[in-house]
Amino acid sequence: MRLLAASLATATAVVVLPSVDQRLADTASARPLGPTSTTTKITWKRSGTATSPTTTTPSAPVPTTPTPSTPPPTTTVPATPTSIPTSATQTLTQSSAPPAGALFVATNGADTNPGTAAQPLATLAKxxxxxxxxxxxxxRGGVYRQGIAGPVDTSLGTTWSTPAANVTIQGYPGETAWFDGTDAVSGWRADSSTRWSAPWSTPTFCGGRYYEKAVFTAQTMAGPCSHPDMLVPGTATGSPQMLFRNGVQLTEVDAASKVTANTFFYDHGARRLVVGADPAGQTMQAAKRAQALAIYNTTGLTIKNIGFRRYGSNEFTNATSGAVALNKVTGAVLDGVAFTQNAGGGLLGWQAKKLTVRHSFLSLNGFDGMLANGSRREALANPSAGIRDDVLVENSRLDGNNTDGFGPNCAASCASAGAKFTQMVGFTLRDNSFSHNGGNKAAGFWCDLACTEGRIYNNAFVSNAAEGLFYEVSDRGTIASNVMVGNGFAVKGSGLMVSAANTRIYNNTIAGNYNNVLIYDDTRVPGAQVGPDTANVVFANNVVTRGASGRPQVTFRAAQTKPSAFMKFFDYNTYHRPSGTATWWLNWEETAYVNGLYDYPAQLAKARSPLSTHDTYSTVSTDPYFVSASTSDYRLQSTSVAGASVALPSDIATMLHVSPTGAGRGALLPAEAATAAQPIVR
Structure with a gap:
């Protein structure tokens, strides 16, 4: 794989937070088949006293959206927010004491041992x-060069295992345990004064089909390693090969002639690694295994304080597109788990119902930190069964992914993101960072292909190459109290992009993105894999500031439905754009790509009353709302003139731990947590 993104350790950021297409699993078969260095500081609690600014509540009716046919699950939001991990290592050392009767695995163990603390096993598989x-x-602590060994059944794509119910895999307190996909490379020979090579074979890669087609030139929409439109010609994008010299990853190139001292080439036909610096005396380690674990059809699996790194996972939609795959696993909990430096995806979930990921680090992977496909098709086929996914991701870091640079020119297969979900029936994302996902294409978080009942709140979406948050062709979303800053500049994307029905957008802070907000419809045929046309969208109590020069802060775009029909409520928002940076505030495309430009909210209120009647808009040179926008401190001043707020729907107020009335505008915190937010050092 080529390596585009800088290490998180060298791209420092501080984020203060309160308190995760076409990736479709085969649900018809009973067997486990897959579908064919700038510094940024974002601070966003309210300053001054712990209470919100005094506001007035309008007498107009509170906008509502249809009540879901099945209520979302009851969850408990911690009164005091908890920080997300500051590093991968931090997640691994916080494990609890081993319970009585536990089995032990250690680097000095043997699989013939009984598995006691004194006589541990050697492998997790055993x-x-x-x-x-x-x-x-x-x-126990240490590095475990283990995982799924070949050959694998290519009809299954990997070697699946089914542990007993309610098994827990955990680290040992104070120790760091890494499962590592690399092995030491030996057998180097000098081919010339500037080339050295060694034999290397990886038959488990790409669902066991790695050697069927040339990696860079012969991939098709049937894979096996990448979708062809996700590749970048002339680069090694899409190769799951990785090589590390003394622990430092080398960049892969797509031809032996391009090899330099700090790059390598994998000769697919000869099955050899080629380097441009003498490996003698160096520790050379290359990815050998595609996956650490592939778990199928069990319940209650818990993984705590374990790391998974340097596996040869891939981008293509198959069983090896994650270093760990959970297929029809119900009630799994991943707590304090790290996925990093994997060639493709980190965590893969296929109909992993009631999956919880918390306090985890899913960052710096070649493709996405997390990929999850839900149960919509199954739910539609069994409407009386109450089938739901109810995935929860909280207090986790999904940053710096797409280091391999997948998809800058993608068409049908686009999926690069910190996390991408599809077909999800109920999910919650809260108190996470989805930031600095790059490769010239990646979004922070992306839900696509008929997600329903997504609750996305108290997250930070910062400096992603594409959209910060993208809720696409989906339904019944709630997007509240998030911060979206500095997104979209690689692809002219948006901080917030929505093409969904019955979606409520309240109290977000959206600042300095290329496009701040795009809400649109497109040509679609609603069905099992595509949500309804955009309709019944509520946009209220948000603060939207700055943005790329010459760009509107908000764009509404028509297709099968028009903004006049799909914007149910658009009012009580606050805008700031310094004078001279743009000539318009909003582009209302009642006909797609036919501009309907408004300079400020009062114009829209006059033309389309009652929209924007209570909006505020400022063009002063210095931001009048935040503590210090120039240093990315997006707390509202205690004396902010952002304006009054419309009352929150009761379920959103409960979710955010605030009163429905007087919440103010922009991202907010419950009063009891206003001084308790923790820093995240990137």
Whole structure:
């Protein structure tokens, strides 16, 4: 893989937070088949007293959206917010004490041992075959060069295992356990004064089909490693090969003639690694395994304080597109888990119902930090069964992904993001960072292809190459109290992009994105894999500031439905654009791509009353709302003139731990947590 993104350790950011297409699993078969360095500081609690600014509540009716046919699950929001991990290592050392009767795995163990603390096993695979229902497997500190070994059944795409119910895999307190996909490379020979090579074979890569087609030139929409429109000609994008010299990853190139001292080439036909600097005396390690774990059809699996790194996962939609794959696993909990430096995706979920990911680090992967496909088709086929996904991701970091630069010119297969979900029936994202996902294409978070009942709140979406948050061809979303800053400049994208029905957008701070807000409809045929036309969108209590020069702060775009029909409520928002940076505020495209330009909210209020009747708009040179926008401190001043707020729907107020009335505008915190937010050091 080529390596585009800088290390998080060298691209420092501080984020203060309160308190995760076409990736479709085969639900028809009973067997486990897959579908064919700038510094940024974002601070966004309210300054001054812990209470919100005094506001007035309008007498107009509170906008509502249709009540879901099945209520979302009841969740408990912690009163005091918890920080997300500051690093991968931080997630791994916080494990709890081993319970009685646990099995142990250690680097000095043997699989013939009984698995006690004194006589541990050597491999996690052996421990999972021995573990009884409810038992814990404790992994002692160290590096475990383990995973799924070949050959694999290509009809299944990997080697699936089914542990007993309610098994826990956890680290040992104070120790760091890494599962690592690399092995040491030996057998180097000098081919010339500037070239050295060594034999290397990776038959498990790309669902066991790695050697079927040339990686850079022969990929098709049937894979096996990448979708062809996700590749970048003339580069090594799409190759799951990785090589590390003394722990530092080398960049892969697509031809031996391009090799330099700090790059390498993999000769697919000869099955050899080629480098341009003498490897003698160096520690050379290359990715050998596509995956660490592939779990199928179990319940209650818990993984705590374990790291998974440097596996040869891939971009293409198959079973090896994640270093860990969970297929029809119900009730899994990943707590304090790290996925980093994997060639493709980090975590892959296929109909992993009631999956919880918390306090985890899914960052710096070649493709996405997390990919998850939900159960919409199954739910539609069994409407009386109440089938839901109810995935929860909280207090986690999904930053710096798409280091391989997938998809800058993609057409049908676009999916680069910190996390991408599809077909999800109920999910919650709260108190996470989706930031600095790059490769000239990646979004922060992207939900596509008929997600329903997504609740996205108290997250930071900062400096992503494409959209900060994209809720696409989906339904019944709630987007509240998020911060979206500095997104979209690589692809002329947006901080917030929505093409969904019955979606409520309240109290977000959206600042300095290329396009701040785009709400649109497109030509679609609603069905099992596509949500309804855009309709019943509410946009209220948001603060929208700055943006690319010459760009409107908000754009509405028509297709099968028009803004006049799909914008149910658009009012009580605050805008700031310094004079001279743009000639318009909003582009209302009642006909797609036919501009309808408004300079300020009062013009829209006059033309399309009652829209924008209570909006505020400022063109002063210094931002009048935030503590210090120039230093990216997006707390509202205690004396802010942002304006009154419309009352929040009761479920959103409960979700955010605030009163429905007087919440103010922009991203906010519950009063009891206003001084308790923790820093995230990037």
């Amino acid at each position: 421990a999972l075959t021995r573990a009884q229902a409810g038992q814990t497997v404790v992994v």
